[in-house]
Amino acid sequence: MGAKMIQPQAFSHVEVAHSLTLFRQQSxxxxxxxxxxxxTFTQKTGAWR
Structure with a gap:
């Protein structure tokens, strides 16, 4: 019973870390x-600073 309690938490932690890594890469x-x-916009107009 104790092992069953621990496994889902560890799995969700791995999922959260993986999604955070994906989110960092995407951002x-x-x-x-x-x-x-x-x-490119600055190079084309030359007046956006």
């Missing part, structure tokens, strides 16, 4: 995309 790629858009 960092989104930040990179936004920076690229800002850079």
């Amino acid at each position: 960092s790629s989104i930040h990179r995309m936004a920076n690229n858009v800002v850079q």
Whole structure:
């Protein structure tokens, strides 16, 4: 019974850590995309600073 109680918690902790890692990767790629858009926009207009 004790092992059954521990297993789901450990599994959910692994899931949470995995989803957090995925979220960090996605947010960092989104930040990179936004920076690229800002850079291209600044290069085209030259007056966005």
